[in-house]
Amino acid sequence: MKIAIASDHAAVGLKAELAQFLRDAGHDVLDLGPENEDRVDYPDYGYKLAQAVASGDATYGVALCGSGIGISIAVNRHPALRCALVGEPLSAALAREHNNANAIAMGARLTGPDMAKACLTAFLSTEFGGGRHAGRVEKLTSPTF
Template sequence: MRIAIASDHAAVDLKAELREYLIELGHEVADLGPETADRVDYPDYGYKLASVVADGTAQFGVALCGSGIGISIAVNRDPACRCALVSEPLSAALAREHNDANVIAMGARLIGVDMAKACLDAFLSAEFGGGRHAGRVEKLSNPSF
């Protein structure tokens, strides 16, 4: 799979660990930055990640910041992205199965490397269930309010 990964300064170390893990699993990984722990703004990297997922350059995205909250909000500004903030494997799998999430977000200050890897495994191995969930997911990208 083609997977894009991005973070803010608080999650640079976790991003590096997960990038290498994904490569070891055989995925093609685009690291969208940043490269150092110098202060950056998470919306910039969330928007960059959303762009490559939305245009199909990457099939999935991994968004990381200190809490995972800010960068997930930024990614979700793009109607083509469904970014789920997760902290354990069940929510990661359900994000794919029920919500057809195409981006997973995690907080580097809240989750350890091993749990983050377990979340990635669950997310990437799950498939969208369709059925009763399909109409709901359609409404996420095409709201009628």
Template sequence: MTTIAIACDHAAWQLKDELAAWLRDAGHDVTDLGTNGPESVDYPDYGYRLGEAIADGQAAFGVALCGSGIGISIAVNRNPACRAALVNEPLSARLAREHNDANVIALGARLTGIEMAKACIETFLATDFLGDRHQRRVDKLGQPKN
């Protein structure tokens, strides 16, 4: 069983609810960090919450959702412990894990339907990081040079 934190803004709360239920049905422990309705909220707040959950070890993986997936992925990536990848189909989800050791998958609720979102998450969770030549590159992500 994998612990997964999921967070979204107002544009993605319905997709979040569907994905959280689907992940629970698949046997995962899901931490829902909100939001939970259509009232306007600021995606950075939820991206930061998700980043903290990953950094604190509360979750092994995260699912970040907003209208496009862009804003919340930027917010999550402000946390040095996170490597959030915005994906649109299973191949990019697989490569994000294999090559970048991504620990957060970001999706756009206005751009990605429920079945494609499930396919992306399923691939993301089933894929291992390849390490080897990719490890040194991932290590550099936590040590930016001026």
């Protein structure tokens, strides 16, 4: 599986650790940056990640910033993305099972490396449940305001 990963400056360390974790698990990783802790704007990297998943360059996305909130908002601006902010494995699994999330976001200042790895494992090992959830997910793709 190919996983895109992106962060802002606050989450560069966690991004590097999760990218290696994914590689060790046999996944291809598309690291969209940044490369260092110089200040950057999270929307720029959230948009890159959203485009990579929407275009099919990656199956799933992992978005990281200090809290996870800002970058998740940026990723979710793309209509093809369903990015869930998670902080523990159950929410990561439910994001896939109930919402067919194709990206997760985490906050490097709030979620330690071991918990982030557990969230990522739960997310990637859970299938979309379909059924009663399918119609709801369709409404997310084609909203009627």
